[in-house]
Amino acid sequence: MNDRFGLGWRPELAAGILSNLNRIDVVEVIADDYFDAPKSKRRALKTLAIQVPVALHGVSLGLASSISVEATRLEQTARLVEEIQPEFWSEHLAFVRGGGIEIGHLAAPPRTATTIDGAARNLAAARKIIGVLPLVENIATLIDPQGSTLSEADWTRDILAAANCALLLDLHNLYANSVNFGFDPYDFTDRMPQEKIHAIHLAGGRWIKTKTTDERRLLDDHLHDVPEAVYALLEYIGTKMAHPLTVILERDGRYPPIGILLNQLDRARDALRRGRAKRLSEAA
Amino acid sequence: MSAQKFEAFLAKLYVDDNARSRFLADARREASNAGLTDEECAALEKIDFVGLELASASFARKRASRPPRKPDSNLTRWLRRR
Numbered sequence: 001m002n003d004r005f006g007l008g009w010r011p012e013l014a015a016g017i018l019s020n021l022n023r024i025d026v027v028e029v030i031a032d033d034y035f036d037a038p039k040s041k042r043r044a045l046k047t048l049a050i051q052v053p054v055a056l057h058g059v060s061l062g063l064a065s066s067i068s069v070e071a072t073r074l075e076q077t078a079r080l081v082e083e084i085q086p087e088f089w090s091e092h093l094a095f096v097r098g099g100g101i102e103i104g105h106l107a108a109p110p111r112t113a114t115t116i117d118g119a120a121r122n123l124a125a126a127r128k129i130i131g132v133l134p135l136v137e138n139i140a141t142l143i144d145p146q147g148s149t150l151s152e153a154d155w156t157r158d159i160l161a162a163a164n165c166a167l168l169l170d171l172h173n174l175y176a177n178s179v180n181f182g183f184d185p186y187d188f189t190d191r192m193p194q195e196k197i198h199a200i201h202l203a204g205g206r207w208i209k210t211k212t213t214d215e216r217r218l219l220d221d222h223l224h225d226v227p228e229a230v231y232a233l234l235e236y237i238g239t240k241m242a243h244p245l246t247v248i249l250e251r252d253g254r255y256p257p258i259g260i261l262l263n264q265l266d267r268a269r270d271a272l273r274r275g276r277a278k279r280l281s282e283a284a
Numbered sequence: 285m286s287a288q289k290f291e292a293f294l295a296k297l298y299v300d301d302n303a304r305s306r307f308l309a310d311a312r313r314e315a316s317n318a319g320l321t322d323e324e325c326a327a328l329e330k331i332d333f334v335g336l337e338l339a340s341a342s343f344a345r346k347r348a349s350r351p352p353r354k355p356d357s358n359l360t361r362w363l364r365r366r
Contacts, residue, residue, distance in 0.1 A: 066287035099292025101299050104347035107339070109294075114287040142342055143335025147290055147327045208338060215334045219342060 003272055005265045008250045016258025021052055023262050028248045031056040035076040042083060049084050056080060056089040064109050065095035066118040074129040081130055090135040090168045093159060106139045110147035111155035116162055123163035133165040135198055140173035140220035144181055153191040160196050167192060170201035171233045176218040186236055199246040202226045202268055222252035226264050231271040238275015286321055293318045298340045
């Protein structure tokens, strides 16, 4: 079983990552950071990709939308994929713009047959231009998307089927949505086609409150340690799946010493290993 | 086409403080003025208001925190030279 564990590449973590490659199997690079980068910066990324397997992670295509992804954005991704030859590339099931307005982050579209069709069309366009489909990632949302007719699980599963693509399952996004909107995250994972889960994201977050009503929701901010509930979900994933997974820890700020992040990777290894062992013992 | 209008309306609601204020005062009128269908207007009247407040604030923080791109570290400069 060759599960791989890695970190999101951030300039603040670069030295720590490169000096600990014996404990890091893969790094995930934000693709958008390199679209307009000078050749020298892209050369640096190629050098990195020689030293450690790299996955590219997009954040601005807006695949899950009735609005078509702009060809120029896909072409930028295609050039980077061609140049870096990543292990895989990934993007979010989100919409990020509409009517000429950039939201500035990942937003959950209405979960409907229309956005499933839109996602399938956008993913087909991505495959045509880039040559390979991305893994698609479930997003965290603070707002229950209005106009939805489907549950998040059904909507996600239907996109995977319509586009014939694989899933990057973000366990903190799943956990945050489950506590914010009252569903069972284990049931969600059960309803995904298991063979299509190829990679996992781990992260942390914090509770935030409204100013007006004092109600609170869990924000996926990538600024905090991975909570116990997410390790528990990872262990559960291990009990369900036989194929290898790539597990990436995302951290976008309030960087602790690299040793703390490596310890969290070790905890992830242990959780997945425990799950794998349970599956084997139950099968025996 | 209407799905695109609906997404555009949500994008505006998340980003534009004035549009959001008008929406909170009279959701149906604001949605109707944007050319949305009766069904869509009715759905928006039942929007997740807690989520709308938190999400729009979160998106605003994200936009405000967009870099000033960080200067390259010595390490990145070294990697470039290789």
